[in-house]
Amino acid sequence: MSRRWRELVAFSLLGLFALGVLVALGAVLGFIAARGAPALSWEFLTAFPRRGMTEGGIFPALVGTFYLVLGTVIVALPLGVGAAIYLAEYAGDRTWTRIVRIGVNNLAAVPSIVFGLFGLAFFVKALGLGVSILSGSLTLALLVLPLLIRASEEALRAVPREFREGAYALGATRWQVVRSVVIPVAVPGILTGTILAVGRAAGETAPIMFTAAAFYTPRLPQSPLDEVMALPYHLYVMATESTAFWRTRHLQYGTALVLLGFVLTLYLWAAVWRARIRKGKRW
Amino acid sequence: MTENHGRAPAVASWVGRRWGRAREWIARGVTWGCASVSLLALGLITVYLFCEGVPVFRTVDPLAFLGGKAWFPTSEPPSLGILPMILGSGLVTMVALAVAVPFGVATALFIGEVVPTVFRNPLKVAVELLAGIPSVVYGFFGLVIVVPWLEALLGLPTGQTALTAALLLGVMALPTVASLTEDAVAAVPNAWREAAFALGATHWQTMRTVVVPAARSGLLAGVLLGMGRAVGETMTVLMVSGNSPRFLPSLTSPTRTLTATIALEMAETPVGSPHYHALFAVGTVLFVFTLLLNVVGDMVGHRLGRHG
Numbered sequence: 001m002s003r004r005w006r007e008l009v010a011f012s013l014l015g016l017f018a019l020g021v022l023v024a025l026g027a028v029l030g031f032i033a034a035r036g037a038p039a040l041s042w043e044f045l046t047a048f049p050r051r052g053m054t055e056g057g058i059f060p061a062l063v064g065t066f067y068l069v070l071g072t073v074i075v076a077l078p079l080g081v082g083a084a085i086y087l088a089e090y091a092g093d094r095t096w097t098r099i100v101r102i103g104v105n106n107l108a109a110v111p112s113i114v115f116g117l118f119g120l121a122f123f124v125k126a127l128g129l130g131v132s133i134l135s136g137s138l139t140l141a142l143l144v145l146p147l148l149i150r151a152s153e154e155a156l157r158a159v160p161r162e163f164r165e166g167a168y169a170l171g172a173t174r175w176q177v178v179r180s181v182v183i184p185v186a187v188p189g190i191l192t193g194t195i196l197a198v199g200r201a202a203g204e205t206a207p208i209m210f211t212a213a214a215f216y217t218p219r220l221p222q223s224p225l226d227e228v229m230a231l232p233y234h235l236y237v238m239a240t241e242s243t244a245f246w247r248t249r250h251l252q253y254g255t256a257l258v259l260l261g262f263v264l265t266l267y268l269w270a271a272v273w274r275a276r277i278r279k280g281k282r283w
Numbered sequence: 284m285t286e287n288h289g290r291a292p293a294v295a296s297w298v299g300r301r302w303g304r305a306r307e308w309i310a311r312g313v314t315w316g317c318a319s320v321s322l323l324a325l326g327l328i329t330v331y332l333f334c335e336g337v338p339v340f341r342t343v344d345p346l347a348f349l350g351g352k353a354w355f356p357t358s359e360p361p362s363l364g365i366l367p368m369i370l371g372s373g374l375v376t377m378v379a380l381a382v383a384v385p386f387g388v389a390t391a392l393f394i395g396e397v398v399p400t401v402f403r404n405p406l407k408v409a410v411e412l413l414a415g416i417p418s419v420v421y422g423f424f425g426l427v428i429v430v431p432w433l434e435a436l437l438g439l440p441t442g443q444t445a446l447t448a449a450l451l452l453g454v455m456a457l458p459t460v461a462s463l464t465e466d467a468v469a470a471v472p473n474a475w476r477e478a479a480f481a482l483g484a485t486h487w488q489t490m491r492t493v494v495v496p497a498a499r500s501g502l503l504a505g506v507l508l509g510m511g512r513a514v515g516e517t518m519t520v521l522m523v524s525g526n527s528p529r530f531l532p533s534l535t536s537p538t539r540t541l542t543a544t545i546a547l548e549m550a551e552t553p554v555g556s557p558h559y560h561a562l563f564a565v566g567t568v569l570f571v572f573t574l575l576l577n578v579v580g581d582m583v584g585h586r587l588g589r590h591g
Contacts, residue, residue: 003485003488004485006485006487007485007486007487007488010487010491011393011397011486011487013389014389014390014392014393014397015393015397015398017385017386017389017390017393018389018390018393018394018398018406020386021386021390021409021410021413021457021461022406022409024413024454024457025409025412025413027428028416028420028421028424031424031428032420032423032424078317079317079320080317081317082313082314082316082317082318083314083317083318083320083321085314085317086311086314086315086317086318087318089314090311090314090315091318099322100318100319100321100322102578102581103321103325104321105577105581106325106574106577106578107321107324107325109508109511109515109573109576109577110325110328110515110570110573110574111511111514111515111516111517111542111569111570111573112418112515112517113515113517113542113545113546113566113569114328114332114515114566114569114570114573115328116545116546116549117332117335117545117549117562117563118327118328118331118332120549121331121332121334121335121563122327122331125554126331142324145320145321145324146321149321173303173306173307174307174310175306175307175310175311178310199415200415202417203415203416203417203418203419203420204417204418205417205418205419205517205518206418206517206518206542206546209546209549209550210549210550232417232419232420232518233419235419235420235423236419236422236423236518236521236522239422239423239426239427239522240426240521240522249427252423252427253427256420256423256424259417259419259420260416260417263415263416263417264412264415264416266415267411267412267415268408268412271407271408271411275404
């Protein structure tokens with residue numbers, strides 16, 4: 001009996017720890033949602049900040065984050081899918097492939113502030129792109145590249161071998177098989193990875209601090225070489241560096257809610273979609 | 284006429300075959316190039332960090348840099364010792380792990396072994412969402428909720444302390460620990476569990492004596508990668524740790540970490556000054572350390588799944 005008893009205690013403890021995780025998640029979401037919701041309005045989303053950023057909205061930060069994320073996806077998606085195709089379809093288990101994999105793994109472990117430093121030294125200074133959307137997007141693209149490669153490779157590998165063999169039997173070459181059989185089947189998985197990458201890129205602050213982000217811009221960016229306001233950086237400066245940051249807490253909560261809502265919606269969407277892909281396989 | 288009719292398709296098919304073969308090589312080459320970008324990026328990061336970091340050693344020698352107790356980068360001559368920040372990062376990371384490891388491992392065991400299937404996916408999604416919350420939002424939450432709360436709870440002059448940062452980092456590193464542990468637990472063959480059950484062990488005894496020991500390498504990998512996550516985290520620490528670079532940090536007073544130092548000071552330092560190079564050298568230290576953690580974690584984790 002005491003063994004059963006001990007098991008019950010142990011499982012309850014594990015459950016309590018797991019509950020703690022839910023509580024942590026709930027606390028962050030709950031506080032931000034409850035205090036941010038009153039700040040949300042059409043004006044908050046569509047107006048420029050006014051009076052030294054103590055009033056008004058976050059429109060330029062939204063637009064800036066949109067441009068940064070768009071640039072990131074344009075750069076990282078083809079590279080990530082290309083790399084995944086190589087790893088899943090062309091490369092065998094050779095030394096070179098193993099080195100590439102180690103590279104991808106290690107790139108994923110580089111701290112985001114180090115990406116920021118690198119972006120400053122390489123894109124901003126060495127390539128002369130300046131503090132700009134382009135520099136920020138390129139930096140963010142390197143940051144999300146490992147995520148995209150892994151997700152795409154998983155999606156490609158999930159395509160059954162019979163599909164490929166069927167196409168080969170019809171006389172298709174390898175690239176024809178990849179292009180017309182493997183990739184179409186893997187598209188949902190690749191898109192799931194892309195959604196996660198968008199969420200990640202939209203929320204990162206440290207990589208864009210020195211490469212793209214501006215404290216305040218009086219107008220929207222006119223070219224990829226302009227610096228921009230961005231949601232996460234806007235939240236950071238509003239909360240810590242702006243004048244009278246204690247008087248603009250409601251705006252900060254609103255900004256945090258918009259950012260959190262956007263990113264978590266993407267993560268949730270990706271999670272649900274992935275579950276559906278895994279469940280809905282009919283082959 | 285008839286001859287031409289015969290020849291043109293032949294030429295076309297010859298061109299077509301050539302193009303087909305060329306396309307194969309182009310596809311292989313282009314995807315190979317894409318795959319190499321990660322390595323190229325890693326190489327460029329290494330080169331540029333070192334190139335911008337190493338010049339600091341014209342001002343200060345490496346040992347004095349790593350072991351120096353004073354960080355006054357703007358005084359003349361500057362004192363560029365990063366030991367306070369190394370200790371700050373170390374303290375915050377260790378305490379964060381003390382939070383992340385028990386919670387992460389327990390959650391993973393609960394999800395993987397205990398909980399009925401119905402609740403498994405919601406719990407997994409919750410852990411993923413925890414990983415998805417942007418670090419600046421954690422920082423903001425910490426600043427407006429956790430800081431005042433700890434201040435009142437512990438009666439501190441300021442709630443911006445190493446402890447605050449560590450608690451938040453613990454939550455942030457938890458998903459890394461949990462997901463690697465979960466993978467490791469899932470990789471333990473079911474036959475082993477069944478064997479233990481057949482010997483009369485309870486589910487808990489099986490977990491404790493069979494599953495966890497078999498999954499320990501994955502667990503260790505999770506801890507190492509979680510550590511990397513905590514050491515490299517910037518925004519949260521920057522916003523809640525108080526950022527005072529005092530030597531010998533304590534849990535209940537403001538503390539400065541390596542990452543926060545870069546984020547705080549890079550914008551204000553003139554390009555090419557010793558201070559500028561020193562910040563890149565700090566970045567290099569971070570980069571090398573996380574790389575080492577990752578390599579060791581990978582090596583340990585590779586033993587994962589090599590069960591019987």
